[in-house]
Amino acid sequence: MPRAASPASIAAGLLLAWGAVARPSPAAGPVLVDDFEDVSRWSAHPADGVEMKLSDDGAPGARSLRIDFRFARGGGYAVARRAVDLTLPDNYAFSFRMRGEAPSNNIEFKLIDSTGENVWWCNRRNVEFPRRWETFAIKRRQIEFAWGPAGGGTISRVAAIEIAITAGSGGQGTVWLDQLELRPLAPPRDDVAPVARASSSRQGHDAALAADCVSTTFWWSRPEDSKPWLELDLGGDREFGGLVLDWVAGRHARHYAIQISPDARTWQAIREVEDGDGGRDLIRLPEAEARYLRLASLDPPEPRGCAVADIRVMPLAWGATQEAFLRAVASGAPRGAYPRGIAGEQTYWTVVGVDGDSQEGLVGEDGAVEVGKQGFSVEPFLFAGDRLWTWNDARAEQSLEDGDLPIPTVRWATAPIDLEVTVFANGEREASSLVARYRISNRSDHRRTAMLFLAVRPYQVNPPSQFLNTPGGASPIHDLWREGRLVRVNGNRGVIALSEPATFGATTFDAGDVSDYLRRGRVPPRARVRDPLGSASGALAYDFDLAPGASAEVSLLLPLHRIPSPLPMPANPAREVEAWRARCAAGWRALLDRVDIELPPSAAAVADAVRSQLAYILINRDGAAIQPGSRAYERSWIRDGSLTSSALLRMGHAETVREFIEWFAPYQYENGKIPCCVDQRGADPVPEHDSHGEFIFLVAEYHRYTGDRGLVERFWPGVQRAAMFLDSLRQQR
DSSP states (O other): OOSSOOOOOOOTTTOBTTBSOOOOBTTBOOEEEEOSSOGGGEEEEEOTTEEEEEEEESSTTSOEEEEEEEETTBOOEEEEEEEEEEEOOSSEEEEEEEEEESOOEEEEEEEEOTTSOOEEEEEEEEEOOOSSOEEEEEEGGGOEEEESTTOSOOOSEEEEEEEEEEOSSOOEEEEEEEEEEEEEOOOOOOOOOOEEEESOOBTTBOGGGGGSSOTTOOEEOOTTOSSOEEEEEEEEEEEEEEEEEEEOTTOOOSSEEEEEESSSSSOEEEEEEOSOOSSEEEEEEEEEEEEEEEEEEOSOOOTTOOEEEEEEEEOHHHHSSHHHHHHHHHHTSOTTSSOTTTTTOOOOEEEEOOTTOSOOEEEETTSOEEOSTTOOEEEEEEEETTEEEOGGGSEEEEEEGGGTSSOEEEEEEETTEEEEEEEEEESOTTSOEEEEEEEEEEOSSSOEEEEEEEEEESBOSSOTTOOSSSOOSBOOBOEEEEETTEEEETTTEEEEESSOOSEEEEEOSTTOOHHHHHTTTSOOSBSEEEOTTSBOEEEEEEEEEEOTTOEEEEEEEEESSOOOSSOOOOSSHHHHHHHHHHHHHHHHHHHHOSSOOOOOGGGHHHHHHHHHHHHHHHHHOBTTBOOSOSSTTOSEEHHHHHHHHHHHHHTTOHHHHHHHHHHHGGGOOTTSOOOSEEETTEEEOOOOTTHHHHHHHHHHHHHHHHOOHHHHHHHHHHHHHHHHHHHHHHHHO
16 A cells, blocks of 8 residues: 555445434433424525525424525525524534435535634535435534634524535535434544454564554464454444554455454455555545444465554544645655645645636646646656665755746656656646647756656646635545547546657556556556545656766647547657647737837846736636636626726626626626526625726726626616615615
């Protein structure tokens, strides 16, 4: 298994979308908050543009709360609220039963204090509503402060409960709720030392030695054991986030299962490892809970048996999220084996794309390229002088072509071989690709051989620290294989090698991270892999033999939308890529040089920054929708759009502003309200009362710069309604 780990698959019956079902504390039973026999206690609070109805469903004694909702305008929320008076114990879990006939959307469970202004919540995104009743639980540790003047802390007295359906995919549907309970829980314990036993032991090396946290002691199985196992008694029901397992060299199980049990008699497998490579295995088991834990080998018997040096049960936080787990993985690997962002370090990036496309790529400061929103990345590694060179070993410099064009280059100085990565977008809107050119140069006085690895990795360039709207971090790769010049990623995405590689190899998470193989100067051994954990990786390899001062280059085509058919196969890749780059640069020059910027020579960098910012505005917009970003801020705020439009008008892009007005204006509500922002789901009804004036400013600013009376006349009724809505707000207080 890699020195890294990956998302663990949890058995469907063990954990539901809200976490493990809470068990009653021995000290107290559950408190029934609502059996939903009288749904009049609940009130509906839909957002503007959302239709919502509450009703009871079922016969007396078996009623439930029925919530019918429709996101008529695309975005918004449907909130069911009930006043309560609950004093919370030190540790607790809320639970309720739920079923639904609705598209996936977000579910928010909220606790509100007596002021009505402080809110604590558990927010689950993209919940798949079960068709049959299932019990969901929300534990105290899963509830966090959301907003309010309190600014943080915990809640001990609850005055109201809200259960909200908020637009993820939107649409319409019905959700049923029943049996809302508050259950006291015993305090969580992590201080109990596990007691180990095993199927067999040998020469005094008993099971306890595998759990003593001493790496020089170990347990191994007898050769005659057909299915050896090692069991831990955790001393009571215990929540944990995963395992760290150290095998004795050469005596690891390649195929084994992690099982849990409440009574040491009935066992349930929650993770299965295949193609394990020994060493240290990090196994994520998010939200796991059990009294007994078992490591069971599924390999055929071997003469020497299997041997475990150490097994540690890790706390919940270790595996609570994929991002937390990946940070633990990266922290145990050599620096440079994983991207900076995955390791929790500050990282920088830039966006690459064509004007108005719905997809853009990212280029990280170390030369990794992210292929589309939440897409996989291609990361460079160099093998020269019998060692692997990573971003950690290089002195990296970043630049834009001509100082202002959105064609970034990252240069590695890794004596004696240098690497230069240049990325640009090629093609038309909604059919574009990234082109990545890799040039290596021999700066020494001697002939040098080198190998360039271009690793396909299940990570975004967008780091885990970016979580708003588009979470960064992992980008699952379940299937990875090569078809000639094409490396397919999950079947529908891919990497096209414009330059023929020497070889390609792939690996699953359990069989080892791709960086482990590259460190030995070779690619992983398999041409095709399937990884149920979504952590497959692989690498293309290119061999070079460079005379002193010589350079060579290879290029990849990275489609942002769909894989072209037939694949482009230029006879001279270097010449074709250079022609594409020149055309890209000329196109951007025409867009950015519509006005002259006159500044002293000492301030030339200021003019470059203005022009490059104009390019990023055009790249970040999706069609007519002006957006402040390509990931976390891939939404169209009227605030940002109005101010950005003012700048665009000054830079000679009046047609872009006109398109934005024509696109945004129809999202105005009938009462004149202007939504604060719009995204792929539609208008967001959250009130930000500066939005109405910003729309008026936008139309006025467009007219001031263009004199286009016709557009103003078309949108004058909307301007009037926005002004009337502002006046109605003034009358409220």
